[in-house]
Amino acid sequence: PKRVFSGVQPTGNLHLGNYLGAISRFVPLQDEMPSIYCVVDMHAITVWQDPAELTRATREVTAAYLAAGIDPKKAIIFNQSQVKEHAELAWIFNCVARMGWLSRMTQFKEKAGKNRENASVGLFAYPALMAADILAYRATHVPVGDDQKQHLELTRDIAQKFNNDFQDRIKELGLGVPNPEPSPETPDELFFPVTEPMIAGPATRIMSLRDGTKKMSKSDPSDLSRINLTDDTDTIARKFKKAKTDPEPLPGEIEGLEARPEADNLVGIYAALSGVTKADVLKEYGGQQFSTFKPALSELAVEKLSPIAAEMRNLIADPAHIDAVLKDGAERAAAIAEPILHDVKRIAGFLECR
Ligand code: ATP
Ligand code: MG
Missing domain, CATH: 1.10.240.10 (Tyrosyl-Transfer RNA Synthetase)
Structure with a gap:
């Protein structure tokens, strides 16, 4: 079954790139397949965020989703930290992903800058959390800007390695679905789908107005x-x-x-x-x-x-309404992710004692 997942970080001012490359593209998809749009506050704290500002920006991104035309009755809108399955699956994926894979991520190199020793461990592990965001819902389609292409490839690598490493167990527990594209390198049964990136249209990479070689970013100081x-x-x-x-x-x-x-x-x-x-x-x-x-x-x-x-x-003038949208969304999101995480833990062999 098809499902869309995407997210935006509450890290400051939403800009034209976020709108054209991501948010505006979420709107028509909500009528095509079940869709989940997340405000990824746990990603935001991979670099320092003032706590009060993080709360404000979380409501602002939610308001942007709603104002752009995402209907919270159709799509699920929620903030990441309220569904604990993201963090749980991210830990498991930290143990699936390899140091070498993450070391090649250009976003980490750019955001960490010269002083890499001083970057947070979370900034390094960011792509494993992103894979968890997507795969906690077994999402199949992910609309994002071009800058996230490399992270989506990593999500596919993580899904594939998990499916391979645990192939016997997935079969034994009857938790797999037949691989739609069988090949000698891929297993017969998949637990996690191999996600389809959706990077299309004329605005996949809007550039800075001050420097045509740098992407427009919330975190640009100018x-x-x-x-x-x-x-x-x-x-x-x-x-x-x-x-x-x-x-x-x-x-x-x-x-x-x-x-x-x-x-x-x-x-x-x-x-x-x-x-x-x-x-x-x-x-x-x-x-x-x-x-x-x-x-x-x-x-x-x-x-x-x-x-x-x-x-x-x-x-934004009515924060209670925004919070109610997020609460409802978090409950609906958790209802999808909980059984998936339950199966992941069984596959991994975690002893269930309560
Ligand atoms: P930050 O600088 O904090 O990383 P950001 O502007 O990159 O902020 P994100 O929250 O990281 O924004 O990304 C949200 C979505 O917007 C992602 O799908 C991303 O690919 C897309 N996006 C970000 N910048 C651009 C851009 N310049 N052009 C098109 N899409 C973009
Ligand atoms: Mg970004």
């Missing part, structure tokens, strides 16, 4: 590097105006965007916001200067984002 979902009209216009570009006018064809990362990024943002291709955008704006294109882009961004920001403000 606020000018990103458009926050809650920025007002003037701020959005000012940030696009200040966005780094080259002096050339826009090209008429997409090939002309190669080696022009900043221009490519702004055209991609326009395309994603208006639901057309980059080629379509260039048909309209090819030959024009940024002094013409940037105000048009600002206007489009304001048109798309301001209703969401307004709805987020309404929702």
